[in-house]
Amino acid sequence: MSIKVKYFASIREALGRSEDELAARPGMTVDQVWQTSAQIAVPANTIVSVNEEFSHWQQFVSDGDEVAFFPPVTGG
Amino acid sequence: MSIKVKYFASIREALGRSEDELAARPGMTVDQVWQTSAQIAVPANTIVSVNEEFSHWQQFVSDGDEVAFFPPVTGG
Amino acid sequence: MVIVSEKAFQPWQVLADYESQRAGLQGQIGASAVFVGTMRTVNQGRTIEAMTLEHYPGMTEKYLKLVCSEAGEKWQILDSFVQHRYGRILPDEPIVLVAVWSQHRDSAFKACRYIIDELKTRAPFWKQEQTGEGSHWVEKNT
């Protein structure tokens, strides 16, 4: 079991990849997911989602979760 | 020279006609146009226009003017 | 542009045609706001079979144009279009179409809303509804 990490738009470009796969640890937060997977400083205004819901950096994650990092949305 | 009087909607129906032609008198008001031409009590909420502009009962009218009487508008 | 016409119209077809014939706004339009008013079969508790819209030819067009130009003074818009029917109208048929094109959505929405709201109080149209019990004039706009 693991955590799927997704990056979009300028964050995807900065990292040079769109996905990571991460071994889940008990009590792991979204912030720790970023530190473990992205391994660069968090770009200003980065938004996070867990399982396609807007979330926050202190949110705990579980096995099988999908965590995404992206800049403020600019659609419409 | 004369004044053209127009009636619309429920007022047209109440009078049984859609137009009158009236000899213009000096200093004649919209109110006097109604009294002379329609010859019934003014229906509640009647709106008046002079030359296709919203107007009022004390407005003076002149030769060649087109005066209209109608209920509140209900388009759209 | 303002059109007052007796024949039924299909608003989306009207807009497609109007936009395809319009020149000079290439690359400028960021927002289009459109309103369509349609005939319902129930109004104020009564079942309506048909409607007849009377109007004041000349004054109608004049006030529709005035309301559009007022919208253009109040908000930064690129173009506006109004089509309004008169005569006999059946359920589900469009009565009025208002469209506004602008750079940004706030002005498009506000100008479109302004035009339909003002039209409803200032453009000389009168609705007569036909029900199973005969005809009656609509006394107040909603």
Next chain:
Amino acid sequence: MVIVSEKAFQPWQVLADYESQRAGLQGQIGASAVFVGTMRTVNQGRTIEAMTLEHYPGMTEKYLKLVCSEAGEKWQILDSFVQHRYGRILPDEPIVLVAVWSQHRDSAFKACRYIIDELKTRAPFWKQEQTGEGSHWVEKNT
């Protein structure tokens, strides 16, 4: 209904098709409010040649549906429709279409405005603009 698609669409054709296939609202609709967002060639002073819209498949549809259902809780509406593109977009091409059908115009306008405003802050789309000097990500929505 919510559609997220890569291919270009003609909003008036989409609405004509959607309405012609919809059943069950005969005689009920009195007001339709529609918004179309279109690609402009000038944005924040720069000339834009094309745009690429990235999105988060799955989450996008989820939030578009959520925003539409929120609009339906806040106002009395009969139906809503959203179509949004992703991928490469050229000037004057529609990016998003929002339509709301209701009995009365106030709820149609407010729900339509709510959906486009919320979509712009909560639906995960990102615009990258292409100019003569290369590409850049749009950092803030207007």
